[in-house]
Amino acid sequence: MEKKRVYIAGLGLIGASLALGIRRDHPEVEILGYNRSEESRRIALERGMVDRATADFAAWAPLADVIILAVPIQQTIDFIRELAGLDLKENVLISDAGSTKAEIVAAAEDFLQARPVRFVGAHPMAGSHKTGAASADVNIFENAYYIFTPSSLTKPGTTEELQDLLSGLHARFIEIDAAEHDRVTSQVSHFPHILASSLMEQAAAYSQEHALTQSFAAGGFRDMTRIAESEPGMWTSILLTNPEPILERLEDFKEHLDRVADALRSKDQDRIWNFFEEGRRVRKQMEIHKRAGVDSFYDIFINVPDEEDAILGILELLRGTSVVNIRINEENREDINGILQITFKNREDLEKSAKIVRENTDYQVFLDE
């Protein structure tokens, strides 16, 4: 029996990390790679991510049993169109990694419908602040959602075959309709990016007339604008391939703002209080506070002085305990960011650690409630 051959088109962060993930559980698979850039091909070859690499996408597609398109959204659509004209292996399995799904799935259904291929759209919700093959890391998929969006080109067993191939990612596989994927991500990701960049744009304009705007920007503002530093090209493509759900969320959001403005204009203390209280209540219930499969975090909060080694001192005390998450920011203490937050895997470690810190330091220690 011949080796299974997987062709990964695009050896950026996602493509190269996928290659590493496939290698982990399936060392027997032969991995071919495509990338325009010679540098990326060289890195992928040198690090053994791929067995062979090409700059000619079309030339090698006919060799593959599985083709994964890990290129920007528009190029994904272009490659799907190109695949329709190639003499692919019978029953080849094609997938992608685009952040929006409806346009990509529609392109597949348009161009590949008459072809003897299988296709399932996919969105691995993983990333890093660095890009490129050099940044590849199989860990970026750990516990992340890997979303499949089946369509008429997805045959029985298609997603299962991909899940088996990708088992080494240790991702959370899930299936959802492509249009629904785009609606949900417009709410929790695409539109929030517009909010963040708009707030940044607004504050930048305001600071022209109000010099202390930047100085007084504290933890809340910092957190709300962090994603405004994302890569503009990728987010432009996301907006352009998911306009209706995003515009719908944007117009809906203006109505939410109008309701707050009405309450404020009419000095309606109860409505304003309920608005804030509801936000707090719902967020505390969200999965945001949960870890995969674990109902709640076990957190302690420690007020640490702004001194060298204060953090290290505490972590030294906790050596050997199951710290799973740690977070501090000392820049400005307008809000909870001024505090060292340490998350443990279980209550036993939490309580043991709180006791240790209390006995060995004079810092304030709080348990999460």
Add this chain to the structure above:
Amino acid sequence: MEKKRVYIAGLGLIGASLALGIRRDHPEVEILGYNRSEESRRIALERGMVDRATADFAAWAPLADVIILAVPIQQTIDFIRELAGLDLKENVLISDAGSTKAEIVAAAEDFLQARPVRFVGAHPMAGSHKTGAASADVNIFENAYYIFTPSSLTKPGTTEELQDLLSGLHARFIEIDAAEHDRVTSQVSHFPHILASSLMEQAAAYSQEHALTQSFAAGGFRDMTRIAESEPGMWTSILLTNPEPILERLEDFKEHLDRVADALRSKDQDRIWNFFEEGRRVRKQMEIHKRAGVDSFYDIFINVPDEEDAILGILELLRGTSVVNIRINEENREDINGILQITFKNREDLEKSAKIVRENTDYQVFLDE
């Protein structure tokens, strides 16, 4: 010469922490405390934060050389009105700690104008996620802005006298017009809180029809809604005492959203790209990336596996280096949160630490650019 007597009205987090800060540099000062709650008075007395405590605000005000109102905004205004009717010490110095300033300063000018007192509004930009005297900690003011808003009741030397009294806070003292304070904070704090709670409200409603909304909420959404968990009562008061600047920012923000929507409706790729690029460019330049007096952070980023002790292992390697900030979040790796970010005090420690981690682990290590 008699001991200087400071009266702190309100022994919550801020008032009690102020008491600790005064004690640090001025052990000779006698500190009187007011709090409605017996429990707070007991804690403040037991921990030596105050020398004496009362539940009768008006009774002790005449004893004080300095009165600091550290109660909620509305109560601050009520106490200012009450002070106008008391037989206070000649030239007593009155200040406050409210998050909005124009209404409080206006109340002082209304009620105290004819009295032989000095008044300077103040806003210590400090806090914690915990409240009450039991959470008091002098460190919450370290490097935080402590904003004074002088008015006609602020005589020459008034803010200087307060700064000397509060030198133990190690805060950054700054003076600004009260109305300008409220405008700047409406942009960087008050309106962003409305944005965060509105996004939370919108997503909560959306999740009723779109079940995966909460599941797919990743790092960006989490950061953008974090401040939606703030205390509703405090934020209701802030909105109600600063309505015009906040409403102005809200209406202006809708125009920013409309411009993005226009660009998206007309599929104007360049305008959308410029919108994201400008947000990124401006944020990278912001003080947000700076530490008090230091031009830039020295950060390394390490991709760590989702394993017990991975973080501790790295920190063990870096024992003794000047770690000033550490941040990780492994819940979901859609964005940079999946990465352990460690900030050092200087480039030397940064480079030494990067070398140590690279030599002793096989994790991906990136330096900040």
